[in-house]
Amino acid sequence: MLYLILGLVIFLGVHSVEIVSPTFRSRAVAKLGEKPYKGIYSLLSILGFVLLVWGYGVARQDPILVYAPPLWMRHLALLLMLPVFPLLLAAYLPGRIKAAVKHPMLAAVKAWAFAHLLANGMLADLLLFGGFLLWAVADRISVKRRAVVRPVPGPPPGKYNDLIAVVGGLALYVIFVFWLHTWLIGVPPLAM
Numbered sequence: 001m002l003y004l005i006l007g008l009v010i011f012l013g014v015h016s017v018e019i020v021s022p023t024f025r026s027r028a029v030a031k032l033g034e035k036p037y038k039g040i041y042s043l044l045s046i047l048g049f050v051l052l053v054w055g056y057g058v059a060r061q062d063p064i065l066v067y068a069p070p071l072w073m074r075h076l077a078l079l080l081m082l083p084v085f086p087l088l089l090a091a092y093l094p095g096r097i098k099a100a101v102k103h104p105m106l107a108a109v110k111a112w113a114f115a116h117l118l119a120n121g122m123l124a125d126l127l128l129f130g131g132f133l134l135w136a137v138a139d140r141i142s143v144k145r146r147a148v149v150r151p152v153p154g155p156p157p158g159k160y161n162d163l164i165a166v167v168g169g170l171a172l173y174v175i176f177v178f179w180l181h182t183w184l185i186g187v188p189p190l191a192m
Contacts, residue, residue, distance in 0.1 A: 007052025059124035086169025
């Protein structure tokens with residue numbers, strides 16, 4: 001459990017810098033330069049991600065049950081996961097979805113984390129998915145309060161971006177539900 005917690009602290013901590021100090025990034029870039037800052041940020045993010053994935057895997061070997069969700073919660077979780085991949089793609093494909101949702105990546109993380117909290121009741125699940133849910137809520141609140149410091153790079157808006165996000169996202173959802181989730185995570189989402 002220690003590696004999971006350490007991974008969460010590092011990964012979410014690195015991604016929380018602007019929540020705590022909105023000007024930290026610009027000051028660090030001015031001091032270090034853009035590429036060194038991005039390099040350090042990336043290395044810390046990868047380290048945190050590896051630790052949390054490994055820690056989660058280790059914690060699942062000796063699970064601590066906090067609550068046992070009823071079977072219907074798994075079905076609800078599958079339904080709540082439907083918009084996650086389209087939202088992830090919409091974050092990088094400017095269109096009406098991105099304009100309406102404002103921050104589709106954070107919306108996707110919140111839906112993913114909440115859905116997984118409904119379907120999983122082990123302590124490691126609560127730490128992982130609860131940590132990401134709390135982070136996404138805090139980040140969304142902070143984004144509303146802070147001034148736009150820098151534009152987020154990405155492709156220009158296009159009339160087919162929403163269609164690509166929805167069709168591509170739903171295709172990813174199907175691939176993940178039927179194959180990738182079992183292969184990557186070791187848990188079949190459709191198992192009863």
